[in-house]
Amino acid sequence: MHLSLALGATALALSVLPAQRRITSPKLAFGKKVGADKFLANYTQLTSYWKTLEAESDRMTLEEIGKTSYGQPMLMAIVSSPANLKKRQRYRKIAERLCHARGIDRLMADQLADEGRAVIWIDAGMHATESVAAQNIIELTYRMCSRNDAETRRILDNVILLVCPANPDGMEMVANAYMATGRVGGLPVLYQRYVGHDNNRDFYASNQKETRAINRMLYRRWFPQIIYNHHQSAPRGTVIFTPPFRDPFNYNVDPRVVRGIEIVSAHMTHRFARENKPGVISRTGAPYSTWWNGGLRTTTYFHNMIGILTESFGHPTPRKLTQALNRRLPYGDYPMPVATQTWHARQTIEYLQTANLAILDYASRYRKELLFDIWQMGKAAIAKGRKDHWTVTPRLVAEAKKRKDNTAFTDPELRDARAYVLPADQLDLTAVRRFIDRLVACGVEVHRASADFGAGFARFPKGSWVVLCDQAFRAHVRDMFEPQWHPDDLGNGGEPVRPYDSAGWTLAMQMGVQFDRVYDRIQAKLERVEDVGVDAGSVTDGSAGWLFTHYDGGSYRAMNHLLSLGDRVHWLRSRTRIGGRAWPAGTCFVENRAGGARRVRDLAKRFGVSFTGILKRPPSKLLEIRRPRIGLFDVFGGNMPTGWTQFVLQEFGFTPKLVFGKRVAEGDLRKDFDVLLFCTGLPNLSQRPRSRRPVRISDATIEKLQKALPAFEDWSNISDRRVVLTKSNALAPLEKFVSGGGTLIAIGGQASAAIRMFDFPVRTGTFVDGDGGKPRATNRSEFFIPGSLVRLAPAKGLMLTWGVQRNLVGMFRRSPVFEATEDSSQGSAQVAVRYTKKDTLASGWAIGTNHLHGKAAVLSMSFGAGNVFLFGPDMLYRGQPDATFKLVFNAILGGPARAE
Numbered sequence: 001m002h003l004s005l006a007l008g009a010t011a012l013a014l015s016v017l018p019a020q021r022r023i024t025s026p027k028l029a030f031g032k033k034v035g036a037d038k039f040l041a042n043y044t045q046l047t048s049y050w051k052t053l054e055a056e057s058d059r060m061t062l063e064e065i066g067k068t069s070y071g072q073p074m075l076m077a078i079v080s081s082p083a084n085l086k087k088r089q090r091y092r093k094i095a096e097r098l099c100h101a102r103g104i105d106r107l108m109a110d111q112l113a114d115e116g117r118a119v120i121w122i123d124a125g126m127h128a129t130e131s132v133a134a135q136n137i138i139e140l141t142y143r144m145c146s147r148n149d150a151e152t153r154r155i156l157d158n159v160i161l162l163v164c165p166a167n168p169d170g171m172e173m174v175a176n177a178y179m180a181t182g183r184v185g186g187l188p189v190l191y192q193r194y195v196g197h198d199n200n201r202d203f204y205a206s207n208q209k210e211t212r213a214i215n216r217m218l219y220r221r222w223f224p225q226i227i228y229n230h231h232q233s234a235p236r237g238t239v240i241f242t243p244p245f246r247d248p249f250n251y252n253v254d255p256r257v258v259r260g261i262e263i264v265s266a267h268m269t270h271r272f273a274r275e276n277k278p279g280v281i282s283r284t285g286a287p288y289s290t291w292w293n294g295g296l297r298t299t300t301y302f303h304n305m306i307g308i309l310t311e312s313f314g315h316p317t318p319r320k321l322t323q324a325l326n327r328r329l330p331y332g333d334y335p336m337p338v339a340t341q342t343w344h345a346r347q348t349i350e351y352l353q354t355a356n357l358a359i360l361d362y363a364s365r366y367r368k369e370l371l372f373d374i375w376q377m378g379k380a381a382i383a384k385g386r387k388d389h390w391t392v393t394p395r396l397v398a399e400a401k402k403r404k405d406n407t408a409f410t411d412p413e414l415r416d417a418r419a420y421v422l423p424a425d426q427l428d429l430t431a432v433r434r435f436i437d438r439l440v441a442c443g444v445e446v447h448r449a450s451a452d453f454g455a456g457f458a459r460f461p462k463g464s465w466v467v468l469c470d471q472a473f474r475a476h477v478r479d480m481f482e483p484q485w486h487p488d489d490l491g492n493g494g495e496p497v498r499p500y501d502s503a504g505w506t507l508a509m510q511m512g513v514q515f516d517r518v519y520d521r522i523q524a525k526l527e528r529v530e531d532v533g534v535d536a537g538s539v540t541d542g543s544a545g546w547l548f549t550h551y552d553g554g555s556y557r558a559m560n561h562l563l564s565l566g567d568r569v570h571w572l573r574s575r576t577r578i579g580g581r582a583w584p585a586g587t588c589f590v591e592n593r594a595g596g597a598r599r600v601r602d603l604a605k606r607f608g609v610s611f612t613g614i615l616k617r618p619p620s621k622l623l624e625i626r627r628p629r630i631g632l633f634d635v636f637g638g639n640m641p642t643g644w645t646q647f648v649l650q651e652f653g654f655t656p657k658l659v660f661g662k663r664v665a666e667g668d669l670r671k672d673f674d675v676l677l678f679c680t681g682l683p684n685l686s687q688r689p690r691s692r693r694p695v696r697i698s699d700a701t702i703e704k705l706q707k708a709l710p711a712f713e714d715w716s717n718i719s720d721r722r723v724v725l726t727k728s729n730a731l732a733p734l735e736k737f738v739s740g741g742g743t744l745i746a747i748g749g750q751a752s753a754a755i756r757m758f759d760f761p762v763r764t765g766t767f768v769d770g771d772g773g774k775p776r777a778t779n780r781s782e783f784f785i786p787g788s789l790v791r792l793a794p795a796k797g798l799m800l801t802w803g804v805q806r807n808l809v810g811m812f813r814r815s816p817v818f819e820a821t822e823d824s825s826q827g828s829a830q831v832a833v834r835y836t837k838k839d840t841l842a843s844g845w846a847i848g849t850n851h852l853h854g855k856a857a858v859l860s861m862s863f864g865a866g867n868v869f870l871f872g873p874d875m876l877y878r879g880q881p882d883a884t885f886k887l888v889f890n891a892i893l894g895g896p897a898r899a900e
C-alpha cells in the first residue's frame with residue numbers, strides 16, 4: 001500500500017516535469033551501492049561521480065573552493081532547481097544582506113526573505129575514519145538530482161543546498177587503505193596532513209587550508225542559515241546522536257540559535273520516529289554542548305547560524321550493534337531503543353538520508369522564516385553593539401550576588417565594550433596581523449584608522465585596527481576578545497563535569513595582542529580591511545649590520561630566513577645602548593656581508609620587521625645562533641600535538657624533520673640533530689608496560705598500505721614508524737645526545753615522561769596534606785582545570801623569555817605542574833616561567849588555582865654540554881598562542897647557541 005502510493009506520486013511528478021536526462025546511479029558508477037558491505041568510494045571516485053552528475057543534471061553545479069593540505073582540489077556541490085541555480089548569485093546576495101543585516105529595515109527584510117531561498121550547508125567526512133558518514137553525501141546528491149517526488153521538488157524549489165566533503169585527503173587515504181587491508185583505522189599518518197581529528201578544532205583560528213576554504217563559504221560567501229556537520233561516533237548501543245545539546249550554552253550566542261537548534265532537531269527526531277527508525281538519542285546521551293567555539297558546527301553559533309551535528313553508528317564491514325541494558329528502557333532523550341542486531345553500512349546511509357531530508361524539508365517549509373530570523377539576529381547584535389549593554393556572564397551574576405542588588409547589571413563600569421582597538425604601535429605586529437586575519441577569515445568586519453584618533457582618554461595612531469561591536473557577528477567578536485567565564489557545572493556529588501572541549505580560549509589573549517576596550521562611539525576615519533597585508537618595516541643604513549626586535553613574531557621568520565642564506569645572526573646578551581638608544585637583551589643582530597642591505601630590505605617588506613643599521617659591532621656580549629637541525633619525534637599513526645608543532649614551526653620558517661623510533665634507537669643523534677622535540681613518544685614509566693608494546697601491524701599489511709595509499713607522503717619508511725621508545729632503547733641514546741651538546745624539548749605530558757626517564761630533580765603534580773600529614777595527590781573536586789587560560793609570569797633576564805611579553809597566558813590542559821627539588825644527581829632546574837600568585841585564571845574554568853600559585857610552568861636545565869627544556873602548558877595549543885610560541889622558538893634557537 002505504502003509502496004504503490006509512493007510510486008503514484010513519482011509517476012505524477014514525472015508527468016509535469018520537463019524530461020531530465022537519465023541520471024547515473026552510484027551503483028552504475030562504482031559497481032556498488034553507496035554503503036554496500038565492504039565498500040568505500042574514495043575522493044577520486046566521488047569527484048568523478050559528481051562530475052557525471054553535473055553533466056547529466058541541471059540541478060547541480062560544482063565549485064572548487066580551495067586546495068587541500070596535500071594539494072587536491074576541494075569541491076563543493078551547489079544543488080537546487082534549475083531556475084534557482086541560474087539566479088544563484090542573486091540568492092547568495094540576499095542571504096548575505098540578511099545575515100549582515102546592516103541597513104536593512106523590517107520591511108526590506110520581509111521582502112528579501114520572501115524573495116530569497118534558504119541556504120543549507122551539509123558536509124561530511126571531516127573525521128575520515130568515520131568513513132560511512134562521508135559516503136552519505138554521494139547518496140544525497142544522487143537523490144536530489146534523480147528524484148521527482150513532491151518533497152524533492154519542494155526542496156529544490158525553496159532551498160539552495162551546499163554539499164561539501166570536508167576532508168578530501170582523509171577520504172582518499174582511508175578509502176584506499178580500507179579497500180586494500182579491510183581496516184578503516186591503521187593509517188601510518190593523521191587523516192588530515194597536520195592535525196588529524198583536530199581539523200574540527202580549528203574553526204576560529206583558520207590555520208588549516210580546509211578550514212579556511214569552509215569558513216570562506218560559510219561566513220564570507222554563502223551565509224547558510226543551517227549547517228549540518230556529519231560525524232560517526234554514536235553513543236554506545238545507539239544508532240545516532242542528534243541535538244539538542246546539553247548545557248551549558250554560550251551566553252554570547254543569540255537565544256534564537258538555541259531555539260533554532262531545538263526546532264530543527266525536533267523535526268529530525270520526529271522524522272526518524274515517523275519512519276520507524278529506532279536508536280536515536282539526544283541531549284544527555286552525549287557530552288556535546290554549545291559552550292565551545294572552534295568546531296565547524298560550533299563556530300556557526302557565534303554567527304547566528306543553526307549548527308547541527310549528528311554522530312551515527314556504522315562500519316563498512318558489518319558489525320554487531322549491541323543494545324546495552326542501561327539503554328533498554330525508553331526515556332525522554334531516547335524514546336525508541338534499538339534492538340541488538342548485525343548492522344550494515346547501508347542502514348547508516350538510510351538513517352543519514354532521513355536526517356538530511358528532515359533538515360531540507362524543514363528549510364523548504366520555513367524558508368522565509370529562516371531568512372527573516374537570521375536578519376533579526378543580526379539586527380539584534382548590531383543594536384547591542386551600538387548602545388550600552390550588559391552581557392550576563394557568571395562573573396556579572398557573582399558581582400550582583402556580592403552587592404545583594406541589581407546595580408551590577410546597569411553599572412557603567414561593567415558594561416560591554418562597543419569597540420576593540422588594536423594600536424598600531426605595539427611590540428608584536430605580526431601577531432596583530434595574524435589575529436586580524438583570523439577575524440576576517442571568519443567574516444568579522446575589521447577597520448583601520450587612516451588618521452590618528454582619540455577615544456575616551458586614549459589616543460591611537462594612524463594604522464590602528466578597530467573592531468566595532470555593532471555588527472552581525474558581534475558574538476564572535478566578543479568571544480575572540482573577552483574571557484570565557486564558564487559556569488560552574490557540578491555533578492550530584494559536587495565533582496566538576498568535564499566540558500565537551502576547552503572551557504576558555506580567548507584568542508586575543510593567546511596571541512598576546514594588545515587592545516583597548518572603547519565604551520563610547522568612536523569618531524575616526526576608518527577603512528574596511530578585506531585582506532590583511534604586511535606594512536613594510538623600515539631599514540636604515542649600517543656598515544656593521546642591523547639590529548632588529550626579538551618581540552615581533554616576524555623576527556623569527558627573518559632570523560630563519562637569514563640563517564638559511566648563511567647570514568650570521570646573534571642575540572644581544574644584555575641590555576645595551578647603541579646609537580643613543582637602549583636595546584633590550586635578546587635584540588637580534590645580523591652582520592653585514594655582501595648584498596646584506598638588499599636582503600634586509602627584502603625581509604622588511606616580506607615580514608614587516610624594521611632593521612636599524614649600525615656602524616660598529618654591538619659592544620655587549622653576543623649569542624650566535626645557528627640554523628638548527630630539528631628532529632620532531634613522531635609515531636606510527638601520527639600525533640596531533642606533533643602535527644600542530646610541525647605546522648607552527650613551518651609557519652615561522654623552521655624546517656623540522658620528523659624522527660621515528662627506529663632512528664632514536666640507532667643512537668649517534670648528534671650526527672643529524674641539534675634539537676629533539678617531543679610532543680609524544682617518550683616512554684611513560686608510570687604506565688604498565690603493556691601500553692608500550694610495539695605497534696602491531698604486519699609486514700604484509702604495510703606492503704599493502706604502501707601500494708594503496710595515494711602519493712601524499714613518502715611511504716617507504718612506514719616500518720621505521722613502528723618502533724616504540726622504551727627506557728631500554730631510548731634512555732642511553734638521548735642521554736648521550738643531550739650530554740654531548742644537544743637540546744631536548746618536551747611539552748606537556750612528555751615533560752613528565754622526561755623527568756621520570758632522566759630522573760630529573762623535579763616533582764610533578766598537585767598535592768594536599770593527606771592522612772597523617774603525608775601528601776596525597778589532589779582529586780578532581782580539589783583541583784580541576786579543563787582547558788583554560790592561566791596567567792604566567794616569565795622570569796626576567798633569561799634567554800628563554802627574551803622577546804616574550806610580561807602579560808602572558810598559557811593554555812592549561814592536562815598540564816604537569818612542576819616543583820624543583822634538590823634530591824637528585826642530575827643537576828638543578830632553573831624556573832623560566834611560573835604561574836602567577838594571584839588572579840591565575842585568565843579565561844575558562846578552574847577549581848583550586850591556589851595549587852598553581854607560584855609553581856613552575858617552564859623549566860630549563862643544563863645537562864652535560866646540552867640543555868633540556870620542559871614546558872607544562874600547551875605552548876603551541878592548536879597553532880593559536882603566538883605569545884607562547886616564542887618560548888619554544890627561543891629554546892630551539894637558543895638551546896644549541898654558544899656564547900661568544
Ligand SMILES: [Zn+2]
Pocket residue numbers: 127130231232233
Ligand atoms: Zn567526528
